């Protein structure tokens with residue numbers, strides 16, 4: 290029998306917050322995470338300057354993030370333990386990545402979780418960096434459908450809003466630099482896949498979308514050249530999305546100028562659009578419905594997920610409510626939808 294006051298669930302939850310990660314991260318206020326590549330300048334500075342989060346992830350958000358982690362771990366397990374038969378092997382090249390002052394004078398940290406080798410038709414293996422990401426709920430449907438309520442598909446593009454494409458680009462530059470000249474590789478690693486799991490119960494979307502990418506050392510850029518979805522051929526297409534690594538470094542340098550002075554950069558996004566702003570007309574119906582009830586603000590999605598959003602609103606004098614007149618205008622927009 291298990292002792293009465295033991296709870297496996299509580300032990301699991303403690304591991305989330307109380308067991309330190311053994312991943313080595315060389316950190317200071319000028320070192321970004323790879324996942325910060327597209328983050329709001331001001332949000333990055335709040336964190337680097339040691340502000341306390343006014344909006345840390347709540348229990349539901351914490352679970353959602355864990356689901357993302359678990360999905361990724363599960364996929365890695367499938368790859369490492371089961372894909373060998375199908376010509377896909379795990380390469381032991383993942384691990385800490387990043388640069389210290391060598392990224393156009395800036396620094397970043399990251400962790401490449403999954404590098405694979407794909408068996409080619411000529412019998413050789415092609416090494417490839419995979420970045421696994423998941424989109425769950427409405428955003429999954431919106432990634433490949435024209436609208437939330439339509440059955441028509443669109444050609445998806447790799448996410449840059451939350452920095453997924455930029456993150457893979459940083460990892461590809463890192464993998465290239467580390468494999469260049471290595472006796473273990475006949476040529477440096479340049480290939481990458483942004484592998485996105487899409488899952489939405491409501492629309493029934495459950496699939497993977499792959500964005501194929503190549504690092505171009507002569508331009509220090511990553512080109513996303515193909516989107517592929519095995520289950521939905523309608524979305525397969527050639528694409529041409531180029532991420533210049535120097536552009537990411539310019540963002541880091543800009544942020545560092547403020548951080549060095551202990552100052553905050555201006556907000557890069559808007560938590561609340563003026564009701565007359567044309568972007569209000571394009572908001573989700575559900576967001577507008579919540580806004581007229583005082584339960585949401587119509588603004589940039591980056592602010593919605595920012596853990597310093599109330600600090601930022603206070604510092605920028607942003608009212609977090611709508612006046613009666615503004616509600617009337619929002620209702621008029623809703624009526625026309």
Ligand code: SF4
Nearest residue numbers: 329332556592595601
């Ligand atoms: S609330 Fe928006 S503008 Fe302010 S720091 Fe966060 S993301 Fe940036």
